[in-house]
Amino acid sequence: NRQTHVLMITYILNRLFIAVYSLPWRVVVHTGRFINIGRLSSTTAAEKGEDSFLKWFLLLIPVTTFGLGTWQVKRRQWKMALIDDLMRLTNAEPIPLPLDPHELNSLEYRRVRVRGTYDHSQELYILPRSPVDPEKEAREAGTLSSSGETGANVITPFHCTDLGITILVNRGYVPRQKIRPETRMKGQVEGEVEVVGVVRLTEVRKPFVPNNDVERNRWHYRDLDAMSQVTGAVPIFIDADYGSTIPGGPVGGQTRITLRNEHMQYIITWYGLCAATSYMWYAKFIKKIKL
Template sequence: MLLRVNAQMWKQICALQRSSAGRCPSIATQFRRKITQQAQQPPKVEWTTSIPKKDKDKITALGWFLLLIPATTFGLGCWQVKRKIWKEQLIKDLHKQLHTAPVEVPEDLSQLDDMEYRLVTLRGHFLHDKEMQMGPRSLIRPDGVETQGGLFSQRDSGNGYLIVTPFKLADRDDIVLVNRGWVSRKHIDPATREVGQVKQEVQLTAVVRKGESRPQFTPDHKGGQVYLYRDLPKMCASTNAAPVFLDAVYDAKSPQNSPIGGQTRVTLRNDHLSYLVTWFSLSAATSYLWYRQIVRRIPF
């Protein structure tokens, strides 16, 4: 089609040239060359991408789905902040309970299940022939500092054991377990602290505690008088005591070499600070990756 149009144009130009100056052969030759060159050159084609630029910048459904990762980790970090505040307040409340006025041991001992860390007073006498040891443990001094060694009067020689003794309540047939306190290794044998083995009826103040589950990798108790943790079922079975465990408070007037009371540990795990730092760090890292890959489309 293009060649026919050019040929007609060439004929018209030749006719004009013949009537003018006879220069038709030279002009016609130049025009023919130009037409031939145009015919030999391939037509220019403007290629366009199949995806419009507006669609290329659009975030896909998968991109929005991946945004759930930084959003979820941020939410978990906020949740750990609330958990940290709650745990710190709970620890404060427990410490406050340790300094409130004590109450008498209730007639129904099952009520003590809801009174952990409460101070109670009780009266009766110890059954020293069924004494047990729990440990090894480090000493908690009256000022609250836990020591691994050093000197605390003449009774602190580092690690030792807690002396757990059945206690028969006065005017009742109930027997409970009382953690009298800490003794050094050299005073584990009751014969080395006979002055502290009080046989008459006494009145004492103690903190209500609960039993413990067997820690991981800790061997099970198969008998004997030495325990690694508060294994209430085994302790009560060997002493015929009720499932009640009490920590005696510190008594500055206790005889020399007798167990040192006040060994209550408020053992509430509080790792929420490390958890919230971890979750917020993951949220920041994944948010940056999402912005780089999904929004900016910057490859690694």
């Protein structure tokens, strides 16, 4: 991953910096033995020129790492602004669900309002999933964290009475022992209800994520086309918000803002490398300390 690449680059630059520092050392042959005579003084104009080139060449390393650290600061500011925008969308005043697929494609994370009835006989289960704490999600958006508890998200076809279509609604999280519907009959709401949720689009399977097992009803990522074929719904999917939670049923508000935000680690890495190589450069060329 990217963090590993940064660590590898850091290690290589450090080794390069130290290796280049050792270039002025000389080894001579005397009576059949190699004797290290230390740093030889540079007296010729050519040797002075080489030392000057080496001095300014090595300065490129702290300058470059400082630039990379500053770039990561700007990247972090951009990422935090993007996360804030997504959080505002997921908390904005809901709008009626549009039917235009082109409009829907531009409304991911937008809150919408629908009214209709659930078809609990065709539940789908996305698992394993850990519960989302909305307040914690707002604080730690984009980080990789887990509560340790696992269960499933319950996806239920929802017939919109005002629109005349059936969509898919992620009713929310249930623990492993509550996945089977007969274990949570109190939460299997009947009749017409209003649901406020967040528009979600189809997902592409990520590396190492298992394929969906349609026959066993074990889904690992949102494949709206496949889910629609199984349930007869149109490929429209919303995450019900926490306010749509039914007592005894799945816990809504399971929208996770999955934006990686590791820029602070990169900032510390690059600025730390800049500080280390700056000190080494200062010690060698200004203080004349043997490293």
